[in-house]
Amino acid sequence: MKKIKILIYLLSIILFASCELGDFGDDLQENPNLLTPDQADPNFLLNNVQKEVADLLQDLNRTTDEVMRYTVLNETYSDVSNQASLNSEYTNYYAFLEDANIIFDLAENDESLLYHRGMATILTAYATVTMVDYLGDIPFSEANRGDEQILNPKPDDDAMIYATLLDRLDIAIDDLANSTLAPTNDLYYDGDAEKWIRLAKSLKLKMLLNIGDRDRINVLLAEDDFITSDDDFQFQYGTSASDPNSRHPDYNISYRPEGFSTFLGNSFLNLLLNDKSISDPRLRYYVYRQSNTDPSDTLLGCVGSSIFNFCYLGNAYYGRDHGDTRSTGADRNLRATYGLYPVGGAFDEDNPSAPEFAIAAQNQLGAGILPILLSSFVDFLRAEAALTLTTSDDSAALLESGIRKSMDKVLNFANAASGSTFAATSADVDAYVLEVMTAFAAADNQGKLDIILKEYYLASYGNSTESYNGYRRTGLPSVFTAPIFDPNTPFPRSFSIPEDAINNNNQLSQRPITTQVFWDKNPVGFIR
Structure with a gap:
């Protein structure tokens, strides 16, 4: 019984002390580790x-x-x-x-x-x-x-x-x-x-x-x-490949051992190559060819097909047509990819190599x-x-x-x-x-x-x-x-x-991609 009384006494002291210590006043109730906007x-x-x-x-x-x-x-x-x-x-x-x-x-x-x-x-x-x-x-x-x-x-x-x-x-x-x-x-x-x-x-x-x-x-x-x-x-990018990676995002997906993860568009490449009587002077700055070898007809998979607008433009400018949803083959190191401008890659000097090895003076290492x-x-x-x-x-x-x-x-x-x-x-x-x-x-x-x-x-x-x-x-x-494969799909x-x-946010609701912003006053379906 005596031990119980002592225990109750000690607990009451602790409770009283904690109450006293917890009464800091209003001016001391803010978290010192949390900055308020006026302190930023x-x-x-x-x-x-x-x-x-x-x-x-x-x-x-x-x-x-x-x-x-x-x-x-x-x-x-x-x-x-x-x-x-x-x-x-x-x-x-x-x-x-x-x-x-x-x-x-x-x-x-x-x-x-x-x-x-x-x-x-x-x-x-x-x-x-x-x-x-x-x-x-x-x-x-x-x-x-x-x-x-x-x-x-x-x-x-x-x-x-x-x-x-x-x-x-x-x-x-x-x-x-x-x-x-x-x-x-x-x-x-x-x-x-x-x-x-x-x-x-x-x-x-x-x-x-x-x-x-x-x-x-x-x-x-x-x-x-x-x-x-x-x-x-x-906005200027840097050359650091470590965390944080400061290089141009498109450099990061192009200049790596496994090659380019997507394709440049044949429509864009064709404008650079064939729209004028001479090639666009920016061509070698915009586009870097990883290979000097034409992809095989089997790899292309589009030769002779009337559905394609371009299929292949030649001279290792290997891209794909707009809306080509086919799966890809083992060709990532054959594709034309981003060049010197604006991603900070390599200038094309007719000496193709896999981009991760194209680290001559012309390669800006992602500083695009x-x-x-x-x-x-x-x-x-x-x-x-x-x-x-x-x-x-x-x-x-x-x-x-x-x-x-x-x-x-x-x-x-x-x-x-x-x-x-x-x-x-x-x-x-x-x-x-x-x-x-x-x-x-x-x-x-x-x-x-x-x-x-x-x-x-x-x-x-x-x-x-x-x-x-x-x-x-x-x-x-x-x-x-x-x-090419879905010509009737509406343009966004x-x-x-x-x-x-x-x-x-319950104030928002979905709209179709055919919804036109206020300044787009052109007819429905006029672009594709």
């Missing part, structure tokens, strides 16, 4: 936004590479744009928006963060525009407001989102014009606010062309403050770029606007300028082909430009537009989002054919709403 470092947050925007845009481009014939469509349009296609992209997009929102909140009372806010506004606007271009209506005004108990944000009208973003870009321009302190790391423009301003205006041009707003485009043209060749908006919005792209956009909206620009001059800027960028990429006897010359470029411009001068307006979109398609290699938008906007270039005018988003 805006430089770290902005670093993440910069990287995640590039990752998002790269992932979207790689998804539409198949749709736009740069690589083979080895499935159906429905498969490539189904409800699982953009699950990770959708999730990651809203995740880095949260970081951007914290920057916006911090900048409300801190003028030293105007540059940070301007950058974050432009980057998130670019990402949001691209998501709208792929998906149409998405959660926007109610997105990332969980602190307000908005757990099922409604989708907003895509035209309204565009209008809001155009206004935000004007605010970002003002922020950058009045900024005094650059962030610790500006991965794109190294602390040059003027370059960000030119990017914002170039993004506005791209958006206004989509919606066909001639008057507002003319205002931008009068300002004449677009990105130049020194301001190209691109993601060409997001280049000065050449801006020229093509302006050329199209001049023709279709009768803006104050000269479409012919801008077409030529766009081609020459693209050639200059590709042919001088990393100076990797310098001194090679296979490097393209200025005479090659001049001959190419002369042929294009002669055809342009002789064409009617529809033919002129077709030429502009074809040259833009070739120049935007590495950024199929631009081609995807242009194709839906104009139905051009006209050289594209339907998938937009992508399916991700399955994970629908499962987690």
